[in-house]
Amino acid sequence: TVTKGFRAAKNRLAGKAEITPEMVDESLRDIRVSLLEADVAFDVVKKFVARVREKAIGEVVQTTITDKSGRKVKVSPGDHFVKICHDELEALMGPVDTRLAFKPKNQVTGIMMVGLQGSGKTTTVGKLATKLLKEGRRPLLVAADIYRPAAVDQLKVLGQRVGVPVFHEPGVAPPDLAKKGYAQARAQGCDVVIIDTAGRLAIDEELMQELEAIKKEVQPDNTLLVVDAMIGQDSVRTAAEFDRRISIDGFILTKLDGDARGGAALSIKEVTGKPIKFLGMGESMDRLEEFRPDGLAGRILG
Amino acid sequence: FGSSRDVDESVLAELEETLFTADIGVRTAASLVDLAREKAKKNELRTADGMKQLIRREIERIVDLPVTNTLEGGGPPHVVMVVGVNGAGKTTTIGKLAAKLTAQGKKVILAAGDTFRAAATEQLDVWADRAHAELVKGPEGGDPGAVVFEAAKKAKEQNAAVVIADTAGRLHTRAPLMEELKKVKRVLGKAIPGAPHEVLLVVDATMGQNAIQQARQFHEAVGVTAIALTKLDGTAKGGVIIGIADELKIPVVWVGVGEAVEDLRRFDPKEFVSALFD
Numbered sequence A: 001t002v003t004k005g006f007r008a009a010k011n012r013l014a015g016k017a018e019i020t021p022e023m024v025d026e027s028l029r030d031i032r033v034s035l036l037e038a039d040v041a042f043d044v045v046k047k048f049v050a051r052v053r054e055k056a057i058g059e060v061v062q063t064t065i066t067d068k069s070g071r072k073v074k075v076s077p078g079d080h081f082v083k084i085c086h087d088e089l090e091a092l093m094g095p096v097d098t099r100l101a102f103k104p105k106n107q108v109t110g111i112m113m114v115g116l117q118g119s120g121k122t123t124t125v126g127k128l129a130t131k132l133l134k135e136g137r138r139p140l141l142v143a144a145d146i147y148r149p150a151a152v153d154q155l156k157v158l159g160q161r162v163g164v165p166v167f168h169e170p171g172v173a174p175p176d177l178a179k180k181g182y183a184q185a186r187a188q189g190c191d192v193v194i195i196d197t198a199g200r201l202a203i204d205e206e207l208m209q210e211l212e213a214i215k216k217e218v219q220p221d222n223t224l225l226v227v228d229a230m231i232g233q234d235s236v237r238t239a240a241e242f243d244r245r246i247s248i249d250g251f252i253l254t255k256l257d258g259d260a261r262g263g264a265a266l267s268i269k270e271v272t273g274k275p276i277k278f279l280g281m282g283e284s285m286d287r288l289e290e291f292r293p294d295g296l297a298g299r300i301l302g
Numbered sequence B: 001f002g003s004s005r006d007v008d009e010s011v012l013a014e015l016e017e018t019l020f021t022a023d024i025g026v027r028t029a030a031s032l033v034d035l036a037r038e039k040a041k042k043n044e045l046r047t048a049d050g051m052k053q054l055i056r057r058e059i060e061r062i063v064d065l066p067v068t069n070t071l072e073g074g075g076p077p078h079v080v081m082v083v084g085v086n087g088a089g090k091t092t093t094i095g096k097l098a099a100k101l102t103a104q105g106k107k108v109i110l111a112a113g114d115t116f117r118a119a120a121t122e123q124l125d126v127w128a129d130r131a132h133a134e135l136v137k138g139p140e141g142g143d144p145g146a147v148v149f150e151a152a153k154k155a156k157e158q159n160a161a162v163v164i165a166d167t168a169g170r171l172h173t174r175a176p177l178m179e180e181l182k183k184v185k186r187v188l189g190k191a192i193p194g195a196p197h198e199v200l201l202v203v204d205a206t207m208g209q210n211a212i213q214q215a216r217q218f219h220e221a222v223g224v225t226a227i228a229l230t231k232l233d234g235t236a237k238g239g240v241i242i243g244i245a246d247e248l249k250i251p252v253v254w255v256g257v258g259e260a261v262e263d264l265r266r267f268d269p270k271e272f273v274s275a276l277f278d
């Protein structure tokens, strides 16, 4: 069947006078398929389905719920089941916390961007700088990717487009680049340093040590893991390992302007407990939004 | 899997988990598990090890597709157009392919067809140097068609063996960008009859089910002839190519296993499948 998943589950229960636990289980099978197709991690799907089942068996069979104002309302079982799934998914992806940690205005706040190769870090550094400028801050970018051909050029071009200074010094290792970047920021009266780092595998020991060294050197107030929304089951391995090694403060999910369902959003939150801060919605510098669970929940459920 | 365990539902559940976590996709994984369950019912399958063998053979069968020419056969020059979503590894893969060709003594021309992204041309320029290939570039924000036309013309004049055209990353949901890609393909065909002889879709091994949709859309737009699967040196298994092979019959020809110029291998079905089960 083409319309599998959420819609099928809803249709199965719609218009039914009563709902049995068997029907709930059948619907949950559809939901499971839908979530796996949405790239939610295998174990996370298991957990989610178990949670929904618990709630649904208890509540859906009654088909009378207490609404937000405390009144008892009759609802169709299908609609109530849908509501439980949606609410549970939103709850798992929340609570919403899109704030960045800032030092007092006369000090330099640090934001370090990390992630797998090609996830969108450099582009997102430009977007964050754009946003911070609008908020009256004065960012300085540190080009600490010393490996990728023309990575420094890329950040310099973006810095120029956005109107912020970019610091780089050839032949200097990333931890020292970060340290010098802070000094440069102070000298120029900038109050935020955003560090662009090279893409790396979470299993690359040497490069993970480099991140630890950068963090030890400048102790950034925010360490953000940039994740491609199209990522599959690897989201959990990657997020867990980055968090374990260098402690992530939050995530940025990029390339949501495509049609990837974005199940990674649920997986990485579930596995690390850290919040999704921002969403990348395109290649230009104004395409960064604050995370909101409701839109993403609907997209993941399908 | 305990190798001599009976093929019961718990073994099948383990198989299902292995397949899913490799991004094989719900439909393909379900049909593979069903196959194992059927064989077990008919007593054609006794042990977990036997099951593993069956599934491995079946996946190998799916991905072991015939490969027509790669990097040669068209023209000369043989023209390769490289496409794919943002950040998949196109530019890096082109550098690696160019190096392979120049090491064989072939003359290679690279077209900097990404005229959009910041420092895209500079990035390919470094790779052209590393690979000892010649680069044809255009102004930033310029028409990519003009750049690839220029490169094709130059290749003919200089009797180059291969032209590889880089294109900007794009999401398959952006219709105007897919139209632009079709236009680049047409331009190549005008410059050299029959070009592009190869359309290489670069797929990131960390991608989930959306990669199948990517393949469908790029195939529909420009006719993909082969896939380069990148970043297989990570923890992701790249299982999505099984669904792509099954549905679209497009072969994986190249595998990227790192960021250095030598980190490119020919796709080996046996190696790929055995890594899935590690």
Ligand SMILES: Nc1nc2c(ncn2[C@@H]2O[C@H](COP(=O)(O)OP(=O)(O)OP(=O)(O)O)[C@@H](O)[C@H]2O)c(=O)[nH]1
Binding pocket: A115, A116, A117, A118, A119, A120, A121, A122, A123, A124, A145, A148, A151, A197, A198, A199, A200, A254, A255, A256, A257, A258, A279, A280, A281, A282, A283, A287, B086, B087, B117, B169, B171
């Ligand atoms: N459509 C879309 N493309 C994006 C988005 N964010 C980044 N990109 C594109 O994704 C590609 C990779 O972006 P980069 O910023 O170079 O990624 P990176 O993580 O810095 O890559 P490495 O430094 O090589 O690890 C580029 O083509 C970007 O334009 C987004 O939100 N939407």
Ligand SMILES: Nc1nc2c(ncn2[C@@H]2O[C@H](COP(=O)(O)OP(=O)(O)OP(=O)(O)O)[C@@H](O)[C@H]2O)c(=O)[nH]1
Binding pocket: A117, A118, A148, A199, A201, B084, B085, B086, B087, B088, B089, B090, B091, B092, B093, B114, B117, B120, B167, B168, B169, B170, B202, B230, B231, B232, B233, B234, B255, B256, B257, B258, B259, B263
């Ligand atoms: N580990 C690993 N990294 C890779 C591999 N192939 C490419 N990369 C990295 O992935 C990142 C993106 O590579 P690019 O070649 O810029 O990708 P692209 O498709 O040209 O990106 P856009 O042009 O922005 O769409 C870079 O950091 C590369 O070094 C691979 O096989 N393994």
Ligand SMILES: [Mg+2]
Binding pocket: A121, A122, A123, A145, A151, A197, A198, A199
């Ligand atoms: Mg980068």
Ligand SMILES: [Mg+2]
Binding pocket: B090, B091, B092, B114, B120, B166, B167, B168, B169
């Ligand atoms: Mg590129």
